[in-house]
Amino acid sequence: MDSQNKRFEFVPFTTQVLQRKVFPREGEIKLGERLKALDNHAGSRYYLIGINEDIxxxxxxxKSGSLGAFDSFLDYFLNIQSNEHLAGDNICVLGQVNQMYSHADVEASRLMVEELDNFVLQILNEYLPEDAVPIVIGGGHNNAYPLIKWSFQKLSHPINVINIDPHADLRPLEGRHSGNPFSYAISEGMLNKYHVMGLHQSYNSQYILDELRTKECVYSFFEDYVRGESFSKDLERFFESVSQREYGIDLDLDAIENMPTSAITPSGISIQQARKYICKMGNSPKVQYFHLPEAAPVAVDKLKYLVGKTLSYFVSDFIKMNMQAVNHKK
Incomplete structure (x- = not known):
């Protein structure tokens, strides 16, 4: 399946393809032996989709480089244990979007991002049942826009979004790119209230800071936590606000200290703090999607394991907590 101008392709995964990545061991059941693919996805709630692009x-x-995250993730996720904490039988590994071409020209690149927006939305509409929760891994933060749009169209009303990110991604409406998914979603009436934790004061322009106030966003700065503010208390505060209605969860891997990403930072949240964020925000039946963009394992080849294993922890944390919330509601 190709996008309109064939700049992107979608490759669905089959059970046979997934089994090749599993390393079975006698007396154990690996998650990859239990979860589903497109050829047998009935009964799935969580749909894993990789996006392999850096346009x-x-x-x-x-910088380029936000490629390879999904492959790194699958190497670890498919080989964790299937047990009473996470069996895997309600998880479908749907497939991966691959970027086929690249452009040095910024304007041409922005047109490609629009094509990708439409393609991701098409995939969500064609393959996901109405009650599904997509978990999108890899690519740039630009892919938050089609996730918000899919949620908005499904619900027929705007959603809230919670993000943890050094950058607010509220740049001007100047053509689509990774720095303005939330600007476009707000301008088109699809995003009700935007929440973003852990902004870096020196990496958001005065224009962005003014936009955060004008658009009545809920936000905090990473420097607040450095100076002693409680991250845990802020998790409670943000959760109380974002969960007033259906919402999406974003976690930009750029936020994590020394994580190989498209904009690696020497000062950021820890992996443990990120897991706490996921567990708190994922613990609600109102969650519409979970988005993990910007990882760049190809940027530091010897650290591919760090990206893959970290993403595996993040996804398993989210599914466990979200299942708990959904089952409690029942």
Whole structure:
């Protein structure tokens, strides 16, 4: 399946393809032996989709490299244990979007991002049942926009979003790229209230800070936590606000200290703090999607394991907590 101008392709995964990545061991059941693929996805609630592109960051005058995250993730996720904590039988590994071409020209890149927006939305509409929760891994933060749009169209009303990110991604409406998914979603009436934790004061322009106030966003700065503010208390505060209605969860891997990403940072939240964020925000039946963009394992080859294993922890944390919330509601 190709996008309109064939700049992107979608490769569905089959059970046979997934089994090749599993390393079985006698007396154990690996998650990859239990979860589903497109050829047998009935009964799934969580749909894993990889997006292998870096045109979004490039269209934002950023570096290339937000590629390979999904492959790194699958190497670990498929080989964790299937047990009473996470069996895997309600998880479908749907497939991966691959970028086929790249452009040095910024304007051409932004047109490609629009094509990708439409393609991701098409995939969500064609393959996911109405009650599904997509978990999208890899690519730039530009892919938050089609996730918000899919949720908005499904619900027929705007959603809230919670993000943890050094950058607010509220850049001007200047053509689509990784720095303005939330700007476009707000301008089109699809995003009700935007929440973003852990912004870095020195990496958001005065324009962005003014936009945060004008658009009545809920936000905090990473420097607040450095100076002693409680991260845990802020998790409670943000959760209380975002969960007033259906919402999406974003976690930009750029936020994590020394994580190989398209904009790696020497000062950021820890992996443990990120897991606490996921567990808190994921613990609600109102969650519409979970988005993990910007990882760049290809940027530091020897650290591919760090990206893959970290993403595996994040996804398993989210599914466990969200299942708990959904089952409690029943």
């Amino acid at each position: 979004g960051p490039q269209a934002n005058h950023g």
